[in-house]
Amino acid sequence: MEKIIIKGGHPLKGKVVVEGSKNAILPMQAAAILAVQGTVILNNVPPVTDVRVMDRLLQFLNLKTAYGEKERQLVINGSFPLSSEATYDYVGKMRASLLVMGPLLARTGYVRIALPGGCSIGARPIDLHLKGMEMLGASIKQDAGFIEASCNHLVGTRIPLDFPSVGATENIMMAATMAEGITTIENAACEPEVVELANLLNKMGARVHGAGSKVIRIQGVYFLHGAEYTVMPDRIEAGTFMMAAAITNGDVIVNGAVPEYSASLIAKLEEMGVTVIKQANGIRVLGTSVLLPAAVKTMPYPGFPTDLQPQMTVLQLLANGTSTMEEHVFEKRFMHLEELRRMNAHFQINGAVATLLGPSHFSGAEVAATDLRAGAALVLAGLVAKGITQVRQPDCLDRGYFHFYQKLQKLGAQIDRRDIEDQFKLTPMNNPG
Numbered sequence: 001m002e003k004i005i006i007k008g009g010h011p012l013k014g015k016v017v018v019e020g021s022k023n024a025i026l027p028m029q030a031a032a033i034l035a036v037q038g039t040v041i042l043n044n045v046p047p048v049t050d051v052r053v054m055d056r057l058l059q060f061l062n063l064k065t066a067y068g069e070k071e072r073q074l075v076i077n078g079s080f081p082l083s084s085e086a087t088y089d090y091v092g093k094m095r096a097s098l099l100v101m102g103p104l105l106a107r108t109g110y111v112r113i114a115l116p117g118g119c120s121i122g123a124r125p126i127d128l129h130l131k132g133m134e135m136l137g138a139s140i141k142q143d144a145g146f147i148e149a150s151c152n153h154l155v156g157t158r159i160p161l162d163f164p165s166v167g168a169t170e171n172i173m174m175a176a177t178m179a180e181g182i183t184t185i186e187n188a189a190c191e192p193e194v195v196e197l198a199n200l201l202n203k204m205g206a207r208v209h210g211a212g213s214k215v216i217r218i219q220g221v222y223f224l225h226g227a228e229y230t231v232m233p234d235r236i237e238a239g240t241f242m243m244a245a246a247i248t249n250g251d252v253i254v255n256g257a258v259p260e261y262s263a264s265l266i267a268k269l270e271e272m273g274v275t276v277i278k279q280a281n282g283i284r285v286l287g288t289s290v291l292l293p294a295a296v297k298t299m300p301y302p303g304f305p306t307d308l309q310p311q312m313t314v315l316q317l318l319a320n321g322t323s324t325m326e327e328h329v330f331e332k333r334f335m336h337l338e339e340l341r342r343m344n345a346h347f348q349i350n351g352a353v354a355t356l357l358g359p360s361h362f363s364g365a366e367v368a369a370t371d372l373r374a375g376a377a378l379v380l381a382g383l384v385a386k387g388i389t390q391v392r393q394p395d396c397l398d399r400g401y402f403h404f405y406q407k408l409q410k411l412g413a414q415i416d417r418r419d420i421e422d423q424f425k426l427t428p429m430n431n432p433g
């Protein structure tokens, strides 16, 4: 069984380079479905698992994809007749597979996609995606674990979202690029990754206006073509390293981190006594021996990102006093805290609010990563824990971090990833003895 093993107590020092944003790349890969001519070339694409799963799904749909001549370059050619079915093999592995729905519907008029289930951070319904497709004129059927959407052609309309869902905004935006007339998405998600997708779509010939604001207006066009795009740096990876520097009382330059995208995190770090210096190509973070408590609420952008919530709770647990974390995006995103309890964390959870009773003195323990960011939080805790921490299910981290432990090693962390034999094995039921 693979584990990440960490010996805590080493301040991080040096420079780390941030990869391209996973959450920007995934919808861009899906957007390549819309290009009936030419290729979509994406630069700054790390080979994290989620990107590879989306790549396999595109191949399954009959797009031709390849890593390009340049490092971290992905080339996608969708100018072939496409298949329109995404099976549970893909959707079950990664919820973002749902992002092929809008583009496939726009391009082929039909899509059959397995229903994504809930996951370890929440139920994650897809009603807003479906409502958007329906309002554009698709008829939706649900049967045998699949959603089927079909249309003669899509027609632009006004689509108010009950919640500024990132995925629904992206899916509807992609579907609307080739709809007849104008689509207006109201209460749209304002995340930088949505802006990135709009920029790529516009390079492909779409007419998307207002991305990054609450109202996005899409004027439909007849067809989209290939384009080349360099993806923005991953603000969640950047934030994770900024917090790793802060908790270890380190001094780290996070190269590629964009202050504007990390503004809510920077504000909280400064409130907690951490020094944050904005530089030309990144952000330098200098830790402190005493972290101050803080109250944090996750919110859609530009609020504090839910994808940095588990990592932030580690800082709050270490702070000198009581902090609170309110999770307003996903209803089950405190599972990492139960794992941190094994490491001596003290907290109470009441619905969406976690009260973090600092200062916790972490002691190394064996813990399990329940999802990507939970895994990152456990590794961060391991960096400051007394003794050895072992994090099970490290493949969760591979979904969105490339060379995570190697980058920490380079910054001076005592960390490794090893295959350790499982001592507990049951004989299969059908083969007793």
Ligand SMILES: CC(=O)N[C@H]1[C@@H](OP(=O)(O)OP(=O)(O)OC[C@H]2O[C@@H](n3ccc(=O)[nH]c3=O)[C@H](O)[C@@H]2O)O[C@H](CO)[C@@H](O)[C@@H]1O
Pocket (backbone or CB within 6 Å): 022, 023, 024, 026, 095, 096, 122, 123, 124, 125, 126, 127, 128, 129, 130, 163, 164, 165, 166, 167, 168, 189, 193, 306, 307, 329, 330, 331
């Ligand atoms: C691949 C990707 O970009 N993933 C990000 C994306 O996920 P994702 O796009 O899935 O997140 P959403 O913004 O859609 O979800 C936010 C909230 O809206 C709810 N909801 C969403 C859709 C819907 O049809 N109905 C509904 O109720 C969800 O259950 C959740 O409670 O944004 C999240 C919020 O910033 C991030 O944590 C994820 O890392």
Ligand SMILES: C=C(OP(=O)(O)O)C(=O)O
Pocket (backbone or CB within 6 Å): 023, 095, 096, 121, 307, 372, 373, 400
């Ligand atoms: C929740 C995340 O991703 P996804 O939406 O793909 O599950 C994440 O990146 O933290």
